[in-house]
Amino acid sequence: MKLAEFRASYPLFELQSEVTFQTPRAPTVVERMILRLIVTATASIGDMTLASAFTDVLGMGDARRVLTTFIEPLFVLDVVLCPTGEDPLEIPIRLLSLTETGLAFWSRNLLPGAPQTKRVTHTYDFITDTLTPQRRGKLAQTDNARTEDEIFLDQPLRASDLQARIHESLIPGSHEWVTRTTEIGEVRNSGVSTSWRSVELRLDCKQDGVLSLDAPNDKVFRLWLRAADPERLWTQLIEPALGIGKDTPEPENRWHLPITDGKQRLDLRQAQAVELLAGTSSMPAKAPSSAGTLMLSRMFTPDQPPGDWVRLQDVAPSSFLFDLFRQRRDRPAAGSPLLSIPLAPYFPAGFTYLTLASPGKVPDVRLEGAADLIWAGQAYRVPLELTLAEEPAGIFWRACCHDMETALLSRPQAALLPAMLWWQPPDFVVAQWLSCCDGLGPHDWIGQLVEFLAALRRRLALAAIAPQSDWAKTLAEAAAGVVSELTNPVDFPELIVWLDLLKNVSLARPQLQQIILESAVQVETLEDLQLIRQSLDDERMVLPLRLMGSSVRHALIEQMLASGDTSKIGPLVASAALARLKQVYAAVNDLLGGALSANSALRAGTAYAKARRQATTAYKLLSELRNSMEDVRNALQLDDKAYALAFGRTQDRLQHFEQWMDTQFAPAEEPNTxxxxxxxxxxxxxxxxxxxxxxxxxxxxxxxxxxxxxxxxxxxxxxxxxxxxxxxxxxxxxxxxxxxxxxxxxxxxxxxxxxxxxxxxxxxxxxxxxxxxxxxxxxxxxxxxxxxxxxxxxxxxxxxxxxxxxxxxxxxxxxxxxxxx
Structure with missing residues (x-):
């Protein structure tokens, strides 16, 4: 069985070295004659100087000038030794001698070259025990990317231990400056840096608890694993892979406490149908991140209540708790309800929790304990989690469902009944809720409905439950029936409270919002209408006409005639008619020089000067304005009194304008004339x-x-x-x-x-x-x-x-x- 798959990184050492080298050469004729005179100085010439020997014996003219050019390099290259402070050309030849270096090169008929220094870099891989030179521009292939769950394999290194191997690696062709005649001198270490190479490892466990560690995709590392010290592999690779020895978070930050010696030991030889999971992860690895999760979690320390969780009643030490929430790795949000269930005999020993990825699926049932695992013939006690196979997990889950449903129906509450959606179809759960709420008054019923739908939103895998399902329609129809029984409209404060609660509801929310708005008391101010809009999360929802009192309708008309902004109120039943009125009224008022909205009396000849010169446009706009006023009247369902109140002054001024126009222009001809x-x-x-x-x-x-x-x-x-x-x-x-x-x-x-x-x-x-x-x-x-x-x-x-x-x-x-x- 696969116990863990993980990445391990081991170091690649980059060693920088300074290398001193030279390239010997053959001596010139003059240099060879100088060296021979010094080496074979006889009694006849031993007392002669180099200058006199070359002048008198060899017959060289101006010998001093020639010899100066050749003798100085021999001293620089540490070939010839001369007494301190003496001129080598003016002292007896017998006082000159060759150094050890000079004698060594003279025996080979060579002279040493000028000493040089080069910096070289080698990569040492301790897994393969190879030392590889890095040519300029060609760096070692490494992977320095690290992750939090990556394991690092340590390896001590003494750079001095590799200097001899570096010296041996400097052979002709290893670098462009190393030739067949190059002689390497001293190699000195100048620095060591480290890069990392990653390898994928797999830890397997047999039914008898014997562990095996392998590198499936790296043959070289696999061979190294077989030859490595087992104790080192356990300490540096296997223990970290199993989560042993890591810092343990505080209990309040974990779903369950770390394993202690008092918990049951797991016998792997009897766990024929389980999959071992490495570490102590509190969430199933296969559960999608967006799925809802049902979790049964054991409360290990009853003396310390679980923080901000709401407890419905005292929980006995031998109880289990469960909660539904959106999948997350931290604890549930404050106020999440809990349900206590008596400990049943079918709970397996060492039980930790179970998780469901989505309704109708067999859960992951987790067991927690310590198992004896064998590595390299030695037993180690390891804390593990195990997951039951599908068949035993299904048996366990069905037994849990029976007890949980009994507990839920014995004391039904809107916030808890949706838990049954994990094992019952939605129609059944909705029917149970409707039965529990039967007999409630309309206001209490709506309040319970809002809480119930909010709980559904928190507890459903929404992708699997569609809002247009039959059960959602059933709830909407039931809500409409209850609202129709209201003897008094919903007052404004209660309306705002319900609409705010419905923001947490996604199922059948638009239908319920419309039902509540239709049953609310009429509002009489634009500010109240704006508060209602703020309580709706859908900016496109059209507010019903019934919600608007006469004062609001009149205020809306005034806003349009004053070119006001009603965008914060959002769409209304009469929005199109009001927008058209605002546009046409502004055009007519502009044409008349502001006469429609002016507070002073109208005076012909001045206020209408512009209209007189654009009579055709004026008459057309007048007709459009009267039609727009009628459209608003129909859209807002205004009676004669309300219409006169809203448009009385506008009508008077339009009539005055038309009368004035009659005095300025010929009467309109018959149609088609x-x-x-x-x-x-x-x-x-x-x-x-x-x-x-x-x-x-x-x-x-x-x-x-x-x-x-x-x-x-x-x-x-x-x-x-x-x-x-x-x-x-x-x-x-x-x-x-x-x-x-x-x-x-x-x-x-x-x-x-x-x-x-x-x-x-x-x-x-x-x-x-x-x-x-x-x-x-x-x-x-x-x-x-x-x-x-x-x-x-x-x-x-x-x-x-x-x-x-x-x-x-x-x-x-x-x-x-x-x-x-």
């Missing part, structure tokens, strides 16, 4: 246009146009052609014969204040007079068309109008347009 205002050139170019008007279009000729035609008839322009004059006369005749033509005075008061009276401006003012209707201005003057469009008047040329709206004129009146003057 459109005034067509023509300028002078249009009548000249299209004299038969009165016969070609669109259906239901009404011709409007400004008096300024008639004046211009009359002037052109009586005082024609000298540049005008005869055809042009003919067109003017024909336009006059057509105008005189037309039966449905309106004559319109100029309306200069409808123009901007800085506009002077010109023919084009007078014609445009006549078109502005008909702004309450879809008027069209016909002109061939591009500048006039641009000005008309700027004032909100549709403008086009006569040709464009006839092409889009005109009817076919009688044959005897058809005439092509004349050229413009």
């Amino acid at each position: 459109r005034p067509v205002v023509m300028d002078t050139n249009t009548l000249i170019d299209f004299p038969t246009i009165f016969d070609q008007l669109g259906l239901n279009d009404i011709a409007v000729v400004p008096k300024r146009v008639v004046q211009e035609l009359d002037q052109l008839k009586t005082k024609p322009d000298a540049s005008s052609s005869g055809r042009r004059a003919h067109q003017v006369r024909k336009a006059m005749r057509s105008l005189d014969q037309a039966t449905e033509v309106r004559s319109q005075d100029s309306m200069p008061e409808l123009l901007a204040l800085d506009w002077t009276s010109t023919p084009d401006n007078d014609i445009l003012s006549a078109a502005l007079f008909y702004s309450r209707s879809p008027v069209i201005l016909l002109t061939g003057d591009k500048n006039l068309r641009i000005k008309a469009k700027a004032e909100g008047i549709r403008a086009m040329s006569g040709e464009e109008y006839l092409h889009e709206f005109g009817q076919v004129a009688p044959a005897h009146t058809t005439m092509a347009p004349a050229s413009a003057s």
Whole structure:
């Protein structure tokens, strides 16, 4: 059986050394002659100096200058020895001698090279007992990453013990500076550093308790394990892997106390169906981190109650406690309820706790005790936890369920009944809760429901239980039925309390919130409405209309008319209508120069100056505002009195404005009827246009146009052609014969204040007079068309109008347009 898998790291030693070396060379001819004279000095030449010997015997001219160049290196290389303070070229040759180094190299016909020093680094792996040089740029492959649960294997090292091996490793090719002629001198240690190499280890245990340690993926380390000292392996690897010898946390910070000698010893030879788990971990290794957990935990010290846990009753020393909570490695949160269960005979000796990863699964049943394990023929007592196999764990769990269900149903409470969800389906648990709450008053029933749902949230593996399940619908329907029995609405303080409690509920929460809101007393201030919104975690939930009293509805309208912000209240049933009212009201008020919201009396001609020049837009916005007010009335279900209270002043000012507009502009035409205002050139170019008007279009000729035609008839322009004059006369005749033509005075008061009276401006003012209707201005003057469009008047040329709206004129009146003057 696998007892533990763990990582162990052992040191790799990096040794830095300073190496002194040299490369010998052959002597030159002069150097060889100097050395030979010194070594073989005879009586005939022993009293001669080197300078005289080279000059007199060998016949070398200027021998002193030549010999100085060669003799000095021999002294530097410690080859030749000369009496202190003497000139080697001026003393007898017999006083010069070779050093031991000189004699050694002379016997080999060589001279020593200049001494050099290099720094080298070697990696020593004690597992393989190998010493590896590190070339520049090629470092040893190590793993220095460490984890809290990693085990480190110690190894003492004396760097001096490896100096001889380092010296032996400096052979030709080991470094670029080591050649066949290189001679290594002294090797001195200059420092040791440590890196770490990790290896995966596995600790197995046979049924007879015999342990084995292996490195499945590292053959070299496996061989080292077989040859290593067993006592060392036990102390440095196996004990840490089993959690022996580690610092033990204080009891209040652990789920269970550390194993003591008084606890039962576990007999591995009889544990045929158990899996051994290393250490004293309080949570199942296989349980997902997001799963809910049911834990039965033994209270070892009854004299010390478990801190901030809530105790429902006195717990006898021989009792077991269990609690449901989200899986975590620390203790449950403050206030977690506990249920005491009498100790049953089926609890195995050494029982610690059991855990469930999710409802309906067989739990992990943990036993705790001490076992005798055999390592290298020696017995060691080791604290362990064991997990029962599925079949015995299932038998044990079913027995626990029977006792726990009996205890739960004997004194049912909303916070504890959800515990049965670990072994009973939700429908059964909900039915038991409904039965227990039968007979409670509506207010108490809702309060119990909120606590029950909060307990469900804490105690369910939510991924396995869907809110839209039948049992959730059953709870929602039951809640709706109870609320319908309320004789008095839920008052505001109680409403806030219930909504705050529902924040801890995830199952059927939106339905329950809506039910409670529909049953609450109406609120009369926006501040209360904002508090309700703060008690709802869903910002998108629409507050029901029934919740809002008349004062709140009136305040909401005032906020919209004042361009106020109601975002903190969130969405309401009437939110869309109110937002539209706010937008249209602001546009109308801006158009009227703030007249709708002004406190002073209205004065025509000043407050409405802007509206007078944008009459088409003004009339359109007025209609939209009245429609928006009606939409708000319907959305908020306002009666006549409430509507008058909310919009009375606005209606009065709208009526005043409309009355003033009636004095400034022509009345609106009948539906589908459109005034067509023509300028002078249009009548000249299209004299038969009165016969070609669109259906239901009404011709409007400004008096300024008639004046211009009359002037052109009586005082024609000298540049005008005869055809042009003919067109003017024909336009006059057509105008005189037309039966449905309106004559319109100029309306200069409808123009901007800085506009002077010109023919084009007078014609445009006549078109502005008909702004309450879809008027069209016909002109061939591009500048006039641009000005008309700027004032909100549709403008086009006569040709464009006839092409889009005109009817076919009688044959005897058809005439092509004349050229413009």
